[in-house]
Amino acid sequence: MATDSSQQRYYRAPCPGCGAPVEFRSAQSTHAVCPYCQSTVVRQGETLARTGKMAELFDDFSPLQLFAAGRIQDQPFTLVGRLQYSYEGGRWTEWIAALDGERTGILSEDNGAFVFSLPHQLQREAPDPAELRVGATTAFNGQSYTVASNEQVRLVSAQGELPRLPELGRPFAVVELRSDQGLVLSLDYDTRPPGAYLGRSVQLEDLQLTGLRDESAKEEKGRSFNCPNCGSPVTVNFAESKSITCRACNSIIDLTQGIGGELRHAEQHEPVQPLIPVGTTGQLQGAQWQVVGFQHRMGVAPGDDEHFGWNEYLLYNKKRGFSFLVDAEDGWSLVKPTTGAPTMAESGSRATYLGKVYQQQYAYNAETTYVAGEFYWQVERGQKSFNRDFASGTALLSMERSANELTWSSGSKIDSAAVAAAFKLDGKKDMFKRGDALPVSAAGKLGCGTIILIIVVIIILLIILSTCTSSSGGSRSSGGSYGGYSSGGGHK
Known part of the structure; x- marks a missing residue:
């Protein structure tokens, strides 16, 4: 047992793989990954046992890193571990946050969106994941939730110390449920009963984080490869991107299987x-x-x-x-x-x-x-x-x-x-005007007679149109469900 500069007690022992020191800062951590040889070790009393070797982490463009510290609900926490998962649509990252030595939370990261979650005790047994269909509603602990996603996932890599460690590469179900109060309930079926975590969305600025990745020290270089259609160079700037287009030939390139193998692509004409x-x-x-x-x-x-x-x-x-x-x-x-x-x-x-x-x-x-x-x-x-x-x-x-x-x-x-x-495109501002601008910008310049005439013409047109179609379509709201398949920063 040792003590660090802040008088926080922690456990340190030599890695059974290479002999380098492996530290446990949280009493809840049972596993760790040696930062030197990537050995996966499990803590057994006062000794460490090697159980395998962890795959390398993906290149990460996140501002987060191990030992970054912050505050959540006025309680300090430190990031001590990281888990990287994959599923059919891509990858996502979870950071293990040690709160007070006795508790751990999860800061989930999904392409820049974040949710801070804590272990949640369910008052009833979680149903089989096959029973939780996307879009269905159910209740846990008196709170109604909608099933937002149900995916088969795999752990692909880990770093630091961890309170749990799913078997590397073994698929298991992760179900996300969300409430109308902004709550995210995640059910991880890698254990029996499944682990449950409840959280809310957070902004990094609100967490008062220190020890973030140093921008000036980071190598600003994306992953590059040649377009499988035309051979032109393509650079991926975000570590977890799942699709990218070639600027030379407009082909859509699928990145879900990585960029080292055969890349699937689809040509796009009529840009x-x-x-x-x-x-x-x-x-x-x-x-x-x-x-x-x-x-x-x-x-x-x-x-x-x-x-x-x-x-x-x-x-x-x-x-x-x-x-x-x-x-x-x-x-x-x-x-x-x-x-x-x-x-x-x-x-x-x-x-x-x-x-x-x-x-x-x-x-x-x-x-x-x-x-x-x-x-x-x-x-x-x-x-x-x-x-x-x-x-x-x-x-x-x-x-x-x-x-x-x-x-x-x-x-x-x-x-x-x-x-x-x-976007400094004032010179093209007329091209940005849309249908919503006319009633506001034009009404002040029109006389009462003109306005009445316009109203009469509109009424006549509506009567004519109503005889032609009963549809409510033809235009689209500036709202919309954008970007398709994003979870908004929960477990996935």
Whole structure:
């Protein structure tokens, strides 16, 4: 037993693989990975036993690192371990946080979004994962949850000390459930009974973190390879990206199996030119964002034959993660995936989230038709989902459902002039104007007679249209369910 400079007692013993010191700072830690030889060791009383060797960690662009310290609910914690998992759609990272020597939490990281969770004691036995279908609702400890994802996962690498260590490479189910109060309940079926963890979304700024990775010392170099279609160089900038497009030939390249083997790709013809170029940076809502991805999507209401389109820009900020800037016919909006899952009326006519009621505006089938840039989910042309858009004033809420995941997004409308100014494109601000700008900007310049005439013409047009179609489609809200398959920073 030894004591460090802060008088926190910890256990240190030689690694049975190489003899280097291996430390345990948390009394809850039973496993560790030797930082020198990558041996996986288990603590048995006063000795360590070697159980195998851990695979190398993926190149990580996270600001977090071992021994970074912060505060959660006015309690100090230190990051002492890291687990990296993979599933069919890609990878994600969990950091083990030692709170007071006797308790550990999990700071889950999913492409810049974060959730801080603590072990949670369930009052009833967790059902078999096959019974927890995506989109279904259930209750635990008196709280209602919606099943947001149900995936088979594998541990691929680990670092530091760990209170639990799933068998390397063995698949097991992880089910995520979310509440309308922003809670995330994760069930890990690598043990019996499954481990349960309950958490909420956090911002890195609010955790008062110290000891983060030094930007100046980090080698600013992405992973590079040659495009499997045209041979041009392609650089991946985010460690957990699942798709990227070649700037030379516009092919979509699948990164879910890594970049060392045979890369799957899909050619894209008829490229769409984004109004804001990929790579552009801009200042929105007090943060500096970079456009890292772009996709064009088409929608059609069930039973209708009139299609409509919109654009989504994937924005990245190192501490705030990813957000979506959406360009639709009725205006611009800035949104991001929610941590919780809103409660939706059985009819779908309204949804409630964090105490606010939203009314449904649109329900439609969506399809991705063109992509450019880099994405944290596995994007491809022809990707389909069913979407619902809700609104409460300028506040927006949207649902996107696929076979394995249910994603909610929330945000608000944003003025088109503010978007142009944010990305220093004032010279093109007329190109940013959308349908939402006309009633506000034009009304003050029109006389009463003109306004009455416009109203009469609109009424006549509505009467004519009502005889032609009963559809509510044809345009799309600036809300929307963006980015497809993101969990918003829970366990996955």
